[in-house]
Amino acid sequence: MKKILMAEDEENISDFVSRGLRNFNYEVTVAADGDEAWWLLEKENNFDLVMLDIRMPGLSGLEVCRRIRDAFGYRTPVLMLTALGTTNDIVDGLHAGADDYIVKPFMFMELMARIEALLRRSGANTERVMTCGDLKLDIASHQALRGDRTIDLSIKELRLLQYMMEHEGEDLSRRQLLKDVWDKDFDTNTNVVDVYVRYLRQKIDADFDAKLIHTVVGTGYCFRKNENS
Known part of the structure; x- marks a missing residue:
């Protein structure tokens, strides 16, 4: 079972997304802010994918992403969740080390497609x-x-x-x-x-x-x- 960490301070979004992911047999851990997300990552760095809201209390999603890359490298996919759709905001996320992003509000099945694509690519062709x-x-x-x-x-x-x-x-x-x-x-x-x-x-x-x-x-x-x- 793939393990996903989701850091999102809007409870209605985190509840909706986490329930949907669990219905697809993902194990989901939810963090309410950036500080909790980083604490969980330091405690057990065994997540298959991390989803980060860009703007949340404590550490921002951008800062958490930078810390992930500095501490653990690039093997874990990072997907940014953002209500900010401008090119500058997207580029900031990419510069921080994110692999992909999705702009809120989003359709759940689009989120699923992005998650599956990132997981598929992170684990595919491992001997090539x-x-x-x-x-x-x-x-x-x-x-x-x-x-x-x-x-x-x-x-x-x-x-x-x-x-x-x-x-x-x-x-x-x-x-x-x-x-x-x-x-x-x-x-x-x-x-x-x-x-x-x-x-x-x-x-x-x-x-x-x-x-x-x-x-x-x-x-x-x-x-x-x-x-x-």
Whole structure:
């Protein structure tokens, strides 16, 4: 049985969501604020997924997420619950280390789909190692290796890089990446793809002469080896 920690200060939301998740055979622990969520994480770091409201008493969801990444790395998926739908709020969550987000109010089945996608990807293909040029992607450890550098990846960074490597040499549109990596047709005005591509470039390309991620003007991106920027 998968274990989920949910930190949400609005009792009507936490009750509704936790009941629904338990009906789908998830074990759910509810924290009423950020301080309690962090205490539970320090006490028993064995959750399969963490859901955090961005704004709640005590530690904010953003701060809890940062602490999770600093203390435990990127193996546990973090899903942000937020009533804030602007691009800046979304980007703040991504910068804190969140893997995905959902804006309140939301449909329960959409939340379920996002949870299942994150859990599926965090546990899938655990023995695969992918290679492109001098880059190796170890899916089990959520790490990439380029040159003598070991690079830690969040679950969403891992999925995006894996997808790009699987489609090496293909022009990938932003809409295609949103649909296949994020499992949703987002508002086309969102720049979440560009944000995550920038994260990957900073991690795997910034200090190397040969660039792997290339911009396709008017379309999106292409992943290919042995070319300069």
